[in-house]
Amino acid sequence: MYIKPEPVSAPRFNVAGRWLHIIFWIVFGLLSAFTLLGSSLLIPSYWPFFLLMVPVFAVLAFTANRYHGNHFLWWLLAIALIARIVGLIIFHPAPESDFLVQYNAAQDILKGNLAFNKGYYFASFPYQVGFSFYEAVLLRIFNSIWTLRIVNLLLSTGSVWLVYLLAHRFSTKQFVAQFAGLAYALFATPIAYNGVLTNNIASTFFTLLSLYFVTLAEDRDHGWLWVALAGFVLSVGNFLRPDGLALIVAVGAYFFFGLFTPQWRKRLLNLVVIAVAFFGFNAVFSAGVSASGLAPAGMKVLDPYWKFATGIELSSNGQYSNRVLARTKVIKAEKHLSQHDASKAMLMENIQNLRKAGIKSAARLAVTKQNVFWFGKGGLIFPTIELQKTHPRLVRWYDGVKTMWMLGIFILALFSLWPMLHKGYDRQLLMVFFIFTFAVVNLVTETQYRYSFSVQPMWFIMAGLGLEWWLSKVQDR
Template sequence: MIFSTRILSAAGGLFFLTIMLSSIATMAFVYDSIWKMIFALAITLGLSWMIIRWMVSRLSRKMFLAVSLSLGFALRLAWIIWNPAPPESDFLFMYNAAVEAAAGNFSFSDTPYYISFPYQFGFTMYEAAIIRLFGNHLIILKLLNVLLSVGTSVILYGLASRVFNESCGRITALAYLFYLPNIIMCSVLTNQHLSVFLFLLGCFLLLREKNAIVYWLIAGLAIGLGHLMRPIGTVYLAGIALFVLLVLWQQWRGSLKRLAAMTAGKLSGLILVYYLVQLLASTALISSGVTQHSLFEGEKYWKFMVGLNAETNGSWNMEDANYANQYAFGDERHQAELVKIKERLEDKPELAALMARKLVLMWGSTDSSPFWSLQGLNQWELEKTLQQWERPMYVLMCAFGVFSMIALWRTPGKRNEALLFMILIMLYIGAHLLIENQPRYRLDFVPVLILLQSYGVYHVFRWVRDKRPVASVERGRSIGG
């Protein structure tokens, strides 16, 4: 796995460096002053130093979890109480449909939105179940977002502690709990809170008990349910498959053929459970009369057609929407979209330039969470202030990501489980080079970025403490140890 780790750490280092530089550029635009930008970075770094030193080095494990989770929960709760923003855009479509579904009315299933995007049924039915149980109260749905967000930080703590060490687990949890977009998006009825929780839970179960097939099956269930909430489970499935194939290759070469056969069987079980979840959910929705359309139907090429539009840098646009709407849904529209895709793939230089722009815009632009969270409230000054607070946090995360990739390059055989998350982030980056681009979509994989950058934070702070190169032999489990 040494060769694979070095290839991926080199690619990861280039990625983190690229988005760090582009994020600095956008940060300079947001602040309108280089000196203000430098001051903001210095303040953020100083506060991070103090928080990490105290919470990672001085607190017991139980005390750390109690303090960090309480603060993270309190901040999120305060935000959703203060911010009464109603759902907008796709979130409004799904919320209104959920209200109807909770009342037993499923006529929305025949609307163009759900015919084109039947994968939205999963999250809609989740919201409908909550409304049926607790009544039609937005605050309940937002409170569940808070609980899921805090729960995700606990999973990240466990993952980073296993992949790297206890200190990295604490750094990851802290970064996720206090990264501003993760807080303010709790007031948005997005499917990302639940899906991220389920996807990372699947990864945690897989790595926690690699020798127990039942955990692999439960991991397949979690990832399958996550895909029902948000259709990016195939990225996780592909990432896990590639990671396990590397493990299988190592086992086979090491004459551990029986162990390799067992590992292959567990991977097959995980994939089987994942697809069974999709099939059973689709069958249940049809047989119960919720919809006549399979979850496997819907737009096949829309996201790709939009994502390859060089004039709009791969973002949603009315021109493509009007073009697609000329054709009846089904094979006619699919073929029309496919024609556009083939046209846009012909100009190879323009395609390469488009992908470079999309990489920078997707991962280096200002975060869109203030816009989504404050829609309809006319809080333009607050939106700008939140962007100014978020930028230095993200720039520092990218910088520590570079250090993390350097550390993994220099010790490629020590952190094999980090390979899973390096593969996952590369796959997700690659997917969005082809499909529709929105900065909001990076929140799906910000937890993975945070997990990977924690190793860079750990090494940099150890270097500052010890005042010698980070390649020295690791001592202790905490930054202060």
């Protein structure tokens, strides 16, 4: 399935739109510079891997530039599938932590036992039940943990396909799609995570699919129907993993900027349609979950302060912390508060701590969180937890390759910002809004490397755009 974009010029902004566009790019540019400056702290630990990335990316670029066959996509998918099969053979740890809780809940759903929703995890975070239901559906076919892993493998390969298709929608240059597809197909993170029962893989596939439908709406008759379909698919992804609010804000921002172009009526219709579709289907899913008894409260966030309390915790650099968990338990016991109110009290306490620590500590926290979120030093703990005991050197090597691979992609992506700045209201803005939204959310909420999973493909497509622009400039000299 490949629908080539029509080579039409991007609509121009009106005066208000141009100012809004400039302000956004200034903020995004500062955030990108801040992230680049912070990421330089990673190179001393991984400099051999950073040097290794130069010839590796050169080979990928050479392949993407020289191969012009009609069967490239099939070769790309074969490479992605083989890499993921090998990864699944190596990385298939027994589920633990949240993954174990969700898997056990899926087994209970199969047995008709819904008592799991009274435990702390689902009582506090009932929106997580969607993924357990998804697992239960798959386990009903073959009640084996390998069923879930194999479906992960297929969806992960499908995400490579969607990266390739999306790159074609964002650029008419074949090189961009081929480089982005190759680089993402061989990226260590999705290869390693197929064996982990994480909700990131399935939600990423549906997120990319929804973006593809949004881009189809740009040059199709009755485009609002594609937008409605995108809203539905995005709600399915949100059912599996609750990233939906950040995702819909990104898409909404893209359509909002379109209100400052001559085609503002079309953008306004698209904005209304995707909001109605997304929130409407979310309401349907929530009502269904509630009526079935899977989560009586529906797919709600009953403890919204927890993520924020964890996200600005200085001692743990904004990551999950036993200290935060222990502290909220103490607050609950001492003040006789609910979990919701205890998390809120902990958030207020951490805000005061951050204020007392000063701007340098806040900046250090932000840099660390961006590095964890985007580049994930040590971010493969879940897929490598068993190998860490037997082959720690292999784990360090694999983690180093992953971190520097992502850093290399990030640097190449920065080359795409200058030409994108001058394009006006171009569909490429959609990628930038996704990255910007996730980056801002990461600054104030709990951070984990896998939380950037669904937005990482945007960097790979932008890297293809940036490398193509840089090579064109070199050739012109």
